[in-house]
Amino acid sequence: MLAEIEARIEAEAERVGRDPVGVRLIAVSKVQPNDRVAAVLEQGHRLFGENRVQEAAGKWPEFRSRFEDIEVDLIGPLQTNKARQAMELFDAIHTIDRSKLAKTIARLAQEIGACPDLYIQVNTGREDQKAGIAPEDVDGFVAECVAMDLPVRGLMCIPPAEEEPSLHFALLAKMAGRNELTGLSMGMSGDFECAIAQGATHVRVGSAIFGDRVPAAT
Known part of the structure; x- marks a missing residue:
């Protein structure tokens, strides 16, 4: 299944005149059994995504001891009180969505002397149940983060399930472009x-890639 997804990414990139190397596949390994994750690692894939700090902490140190060059990104919501642990675990955080979190990460980055790459989550659909910066607040929030010397690499969004995703993707690309963000x-x-x-x-x-998720035990 990994090879099929990689082939589809390459084909679509080439169809629209892009270099496939410019599209990175995050294999979302949340709530997946370790044997499935290991199978994907053994196929050579090295970039993964997790939703929860606690789950990642219990999974990835052991994998990193067995496989080289692993990158793990946080793609789920981050509580401020788990920011330090997240910064130590992840190579990138895709869900920066409020000033309090940004300020906490900036302070910890000074203490630790390092910071993961950061992506600002934008609530392009203005959905009450979703996290993210409102579209009209993105420019100001990017400027606030940059002023704190945070390594903001780009923007992230999850379009509403019932709406045409291309409209939201185009909006995100426009916002990133005017803020000189490439991610x-x-x-x-x-x-x-x-x-x-x-x-x-x-x-x-x-x-x-992995098959249907396996629910966590309760």
């Missing part, structure tokens, strides 16, 4: 080809 974390299993056509640099694909 676009957008597109999932059902719409990643559409996202690539709109300029995605990172697509997040889970079940199409």
